[in-house]
Amino acid sequence: MTDDHDGTRCVHAGLPEPAPGEPFLPGPVFAAPYHLDPWAGPAGTPNGYGRSDNPTRRRLEAAIGELEGGDCRAFASGQAAITGLLLSVLRSGDTVLLPADGYFPVRAFATETLAGIGVRVLFAPTAGPYPDLAGVRLVLVETPANPGLDVVDLPVLAARARAAGALLVVDNTTATPLGQRPLELGADLVVASGTKALTGHSDLLLGYVGTRSAELLAAVTRWRDHTGAVPGAFDAWLAHRSLATLDLRLARQTANAAALAELLAEQPGVTGLRWPGRPEDPAYPVAVAQLRRMPGVLSFDLGDADRVARFVAAARLVAAATSFGGLHTTADRRAQWGDDTPPGFVRLSCGVEDTTDLVADVAAALRVVGG
Numbered sequence: 001m002t003d004d005h006d007g008t009r010c011v012h013a014g015l016p017e018p019a020p021g022e023p024f025l026p027g028p029v030f031a032a033p034y035h036l037d038p039w040a041g042p043a044g045t046p047n048g049y050g051r052s053d054n055p056t057r058r059r060l061e062a063a064i065g066e067l068e069g070g071d072c073r074a075f076a077s078g079q080a081a082i083t084g085l086l087l088s089v090l091r092s093g094d095t096v097l098l099p100a101d102g103y104f105p106v107r108a109f110a111t112e113t114l115a116g117i118g119v120r121v122l123f124a125p126t127a128g129p130y131p132d133l134a135g136v137r138l139v140l141v142e143t144p145a146n147p148g149l150d151v152v153d154l155p156v157l158a159a160r161a162r163a164a165g166a167l168l169v170v171d172n173t174t175a176t177p178l179g180q181r182p183l184e185l186g187a188d189l190v191v192a193s194g195t196k197a198l199t200g201h202s203d204l205l206l207g208y209v210g211t212r213s214a215e216l217l218a219a220v221t222r223w224r225d226h227t228g229a230v231p232g233a234f235d236a237w238l239a240h241r242s243l244a245t246l247d248l249r250l251a252r253q254t255a256n257a258a259a260l261a262e263l264l265a266e267q268p269g270v271t272g273l274r275w276p277g278r279p280e281d282p283a284y285p286v287a288v289a290q291l292r293r294m295p296g297v298l299s300f301d302l303g304d305a306d307r308v309a310r311f312v313a314a315a316r317l318v319a320a321a322t323s324f325g326g327l328h329t330t331a332d333r334r335a336q337w338g339d340d341t342p343p344g345f346v347r348l349s350c351g352v353e354d355t356t357d358l359v360a361d362v363a364a365a366l367r368v369v370g371g
């Protein structure tokens, strides 16, 4: 690891050594089986069969691993990575602690699938308080949490988990490895959806698990090999191509979020504004100590579904869409997907549009909705 800064690290992450006549980032290798040496067989090459290995995917894993500061395995989606990690570690009779306000499908997986195979499932809000961790096998936190954007002090929780013999896993989707380095802050594992800001072009699904433990990495690799939730070569290549601009994209998204937070804070028709970068936000003290940059996502409440629809319809630069972290600004009324947020709750994901244009557009749309 060099002392390079974020922009430089993103541009170079996972690239092969320069070779005359070769591209900077080699194109995707499409293969199910590969040619084997007739005598050496699979021992003669890392590439035997596409589910276990692929050179395009290995390069992406090297890149994400460099940014997270650990070893990484890529999965077909964030859900595949998170559920794969949970199932490769947890056994019947174990206890797992999950965020009460985290990504809804993870909670649904826990109460339906994990509880069904005899895992005891506990929940705690991201901001705490956390229960006594004695007897807990694994603690999963999301920080900042999606969609509520609360944060938890990772070094403090890591010390508590270590003392109790529990593994600490951090979902780093919202922050990305440029915004937060959970493995440096004491987590045993990092998981994330690469579908969001990490790749940022709203054109692929991806997930990953990262760790510094050879043992945990081996368990996750075995699980992935046995269950097969791998990303295809083209998606892995697109993701790697997109990583080079991560620093630039996040810089604009954060600037847009800061400007919109300032605007939204003054609106009489907007309540419950959350953005961890606002000094008035309850998450701010921990966020400034722990995050290397603030996320481009904020959340607020417009009161009801109709006002949200009128706001999005009136905005020229805000698309109605779920997911977040992409180039285009989007707004999602989370309750329409059946999660447990209030009907007027909006998660707004800032794109990379010019700040002046975006602020003017959102201000005009809010005027249409009124106080």
Ligand SMILES: *Cc1c(COP(=O)(O)O)cnc(C)c1O
Binding pocket: 077, 078, 079, 080, 082, 103, 142, 146, 171, 173, 174, 192, 193, 194, 195, 196, 205, 206, 207
């Ligand atoms: C989107 C998301 C996931 C799931 O990722 P997919 O790539 O959609 O499967 C997990 N955790 C968080 C915090 C997310 O935002």
